Amino acid sequence: MVAGICAGALAAVVLAVGSGDGAGGYSMRTDARFAPPGAFVRSAALTYDTxxxxxxxxxxxxxRMTSGGATSVRLRVAGMRAGHRYGVHVHEKPCGADPDAAGGHYQHExxxxxxxxxxxxxxxxxxxADERGAGEARARHSWGFRQGEASSVVLHEKPGSKGGRVGCFTVPFGWAA
Structure with missing residues (x-):
C-alpha cells in the first residue's frame, strides 16, 4: 500500500494495487475539504456555491476495481446543506476555477x-444530505474507466442529470487495463 498527500494541502490519497477484489485488483480512497477557487490553502475539492x-x-x-475490470465507486460527504438532494457524477477532466473545467460526464459508451x-x-x-449534512452513495458497474478519461466527481444542484455545478473534487481514478 502506498500513502501520500496530493498537491493540495487539503487532500489525502491512499492507493493499493493488487489488493482489490482478486489478484491484480485496484483500490483507491481519497478525501478532501472543500475550498473556494483561489483560496489561500488550495484543495482538490472546490466549492462553487457555498x-x-x-x-x-x-x-x-x-x-475498487477487480482484475476483470468491474468497478465500484463510493461517495461519502459531511457538512453539506441538510435535506438537500444532490446529483453527483464522475466527469472527464480535473476540477478548475471555472465549474465547466471538469468537462462532461464520463460515459462507458x-x-x-x-x-x-x-x-x-x-x-x-x-x-x-441527512439532518447533519452527511450523505453516501455507491455505484457498481461491470466495466471500468478508460485511461485518463475519468478525473473528477462533480456535485450538481439537482439529482439526475440536471442542475448547475456546485462543487468538484479531482480524483485519481484507476482504469481498466
Whole structure:
C-alpha cells in the first residue's frame, strides 16, 4: 500500500494495487475539504456555491476495481446543506476555477445522444444530505474507466442529470487495463 498527500494541502490519497477484489485488483480512497477557487490553502475539492457546498465540507471517494475490470465507486460527504438532494457524477477532466473545467460526464459508451445519459452508462452517485449534512452513495458497474478519461466527481444542484455545478473534487481514478 502506498500513502501520500496530493498537491493540495487539503487532500489525502491512499492507493493499493493488487489488493482489490482478486489478484491484480485496484483500490483507491481519497478525501478532501472543500475550498473556494483561489483560496489561500488550495484543495482538490472546490466549492462553487457555498450555500450548498460550504467551505470546509468534507468529501471522500473510494474506487475498487477487480482484475476483470468491474468497478465500484463510493461517495461519502459531511457538512453539506441538510435535506438537500444532490446529483453527483464522475466527469472527464480535473476540477478548475471555472465549474465547466471538469468537462462532461464520463460515459462507458461515449455519446451525445440523450439515451446514453443514464446511470447504467455513467457513474451516478446522487444522495440526499441527512439532518447533519452527511450523505453516501455507491455505484457498481461491470466495466471500468478508460485511461485518463475519468478525473473528477462533480456535485450538481439537482439529482439526475440536471442542475448547475456546485462543487468538484479531482480524483485519481484507476482504469481498466
Amino acid at each position: 450555500e450548498l457546498v460550504p467551505a470546509a465540507a468534507w468529501i471522500e471517494v473510494e474506487q 461515449a455519446s451525445s445522444a440523450a439515451h446514453h445519459v443514464t446511470a447504467e452508462n455513467e457513474i451516478w452517485l446522487d444522495f440526499t
